[in-house]
Amino acid sequence: MMRVVNTRQRILDTALESFGTTGVDGTSLDALARTLGLRKQSILYYFQSKNGLFQAVVDQAATEFIAELDDVVGADDVWDQVEGTVRVVFRLALQRPALLGLLREASRPGSMVAVQLTSRLSNHIEAAQHSLELALKEGRVAGDNARLLLFSLYSTIMGVATEVEVLRAMGIEPSLRSLAERRSELLRFLYAALSPQPACL
Amino acid sequence: MMRVVNTRQRILDTALESFGTTGVDGTSLDALARTLGLRKQSILYYFQSKNGLFQAVVDQAATEFIAELDDVVGADDVWDQVEGTVRVVFRLALQRPALLGLLREASRPGSMVAVQLTSRLSNHIEAAQHSLELALKEGRVAGDNARLLLFSLYSTIMGVATEVEVLRAMGIEPSLRSLAERRSELLRFLYAALSPQPACL
DNA sequence: CGGGATTTCTACCAATTGGTAGAGAGAACT
């Protein structure tokens, strides 16, 4: 039999939305159920506990995030990979901000999300690091330490894409146009940071 | 009589610690009072409500953060300002991580902290932007848009300094040594990003 | 010492939290 909509999936989606914006602590099962038009007991039917739901949400988010990044990894050139990542992250910032919000929750010190995400993303991290290492060795990008460089790249991209409130504090109202501007400025910034200084003969 | 320690200040400090790590939602007045060796009613004696306490904590954090940055603004050279900011932020990351954690809470979309911080920091933001604009015009740094460039700088610095869990995910255990490495790599990264390409004749 | 202010407490409170037990509705199979 096919249900009108898969309830379990609806719960996951709504939970992701709420966890990613209001935060996990700020989300109650009752409130979640209310926006779903259910009782919380129905949620607990599909997931053993709030924490179980949280794990499932993170898992789904990781899957989606990884799927988005999979296209990017394929690129040969490091710069293409960076550009692709920026494209993916900014699309997510626009279309699924809560997903990025959830990833941000992961960076909270001591959060369990981090541990969960780590294992899921380790492959991508290693691949990216490897790619960067090679580029470093061949002098195609500037830098010393591939891992720390990757970390800097990640921080910059994620920050520019998600720190909306800081942006607002700087007098830039988030909009589609400003998002595009931000992206192109970010790309310029990253390109400058990665370009090896041209050897002036 | 002089109290051993100002209770109100103790509450503010402990609250900052908890808000900055566990988050506001994750902090209960009871738990807070327990770690202080008090009853929550004593907290409510000094602050009208949990939200009032939160506001006060943010206010104090802003004051401290601004005080730290005040030295930096004095520098004439843009690069000195950037370097100084990195130094300040990394010192805070080491000595007062909860303070940076609280600032992170501000970037949550819809948070009221942001509004509060905005007004307090607007002077610094404008000064920095102005300084960057001048440097851009004179060709001392590379870039198009001073505001967006400032935003990129902020995101990078803040991210590299605070995203400890991401770092752990990449196999780097946070330590004093790794923090120093991260800082020097960050400085190199930022320098590369800001340096105008030397005109190769 | 005594009186007033400051500070911390006990005693509650209504609302909300995550979670359990189990009834009831509905479809599905036999």
Added chain:
DNA sequence: AGTTCTCTCTACCAATTGGTAGAAATCCCG
């Protein structure tokens, strides 16, 4: 038809939430 399985519900629960009222303690000043 009956039975079973899937799903959502009502009815609770103990613990915790932020917050109020006001009693006690402690302090300061004369």
